[in-house]
Amino acid sequence: MSTSAMKGLDKVWLTWSWLSILIIVFIDGLPFLWPAWLYEQKGSPFHVLQQLRDYDINVYNDPLIQDHMAPNYMPFLFAIEIGFQLPVVIFNAYRFGKGKTTTGGHELLLLIYAFETLFSTALCMTHAFYIDPKDFSREQRDVFLYQLMAPWVAVPTLMFVDMYWRLYNRVSATNHAVKKNQ
Template sequence: MATYNNTWKNKVWMGWFFLQLPIILFMDLLDYMWPAWLYEPTGAPLHAAYEMKEWYIQTYNDPIVQWSAETASGHDSWMGLFMHLEFFFLLPTVLYGIYRLAVQRRGTSGGDELLFLVYALEVAFTTFVCIYDTGFLDEAVYPAAVKRELQFQLYAPWFVLPTLMAIDMATRILGRIKVADAALRARKSQ
């Protein structure tokens, strides 16, 4: 199976995966996958992650990061689905990406590229939903300037970079398809 060893692009992917791993484990899924005794009490092993998440919430009052099934108001019930996607799809893909690109260092196969394309599209789409949703936050609590900060400073990079990463993987896959089509045409012409 052919691999793409496009080193600088693979290094961007690897950097992204290394950035995503602690965010997924210790911010997004902190209270979803870890028991409270591991992060809430002072001196708990993951208390620093808990304090960082609390700082983020106090600084930005981001309702998406504060979401829980108990506090869901009905309109944002999609967040539960996003949490499941993050745990069952994004986290395993990030771990696999780190293994494939940082441990094996063998580049990407066609299967990897398809997986990473779906991953990038999923991250871009769910982030876009979050950007869109923040536009409907209560004006009394979230003035326009705060909404813009949430949308353009905090969420936009998590939409733009995965979109560019999806384009990278789509280009790689298209390259494979063109090579396969050319080989098929060459066989037919013989």
């Protein structure tokens, strides 16, 4: 892959990182990262965050953040999102924001991040197919899957492929250099 193509993709990963930070901190992680008194009641300092979350529920009928429809494993996925994904995307935003290129270790971290994000998203999407149609109509499910969840499959898939090839090229170059020196 050419350096200019890598730099272009690095800008995509920077944008993705900032978007992920905003979504994790202000929507998905809201009840886990913020005290309720800061956002729940009308007039509270960050009530706009509750309104944003309510918008997500109203527009997408998001079953992942509504207790009566969320799968039992959702708290575990939120813990992974806050404990692993959030630090990774903060690190990415910092690193790519400085214009630094990736290292082998960074590429491996992003490969794991992309795989974990894909896996978590696949679990959530699969769950959407099994929700009672009285609570989550086919039309709502399709909007949820194709408008809300599709980017969480497409971007990490592209990231996984990108990081795989970057690592593959590193290992191939190292192997070639070792064979040449033997």
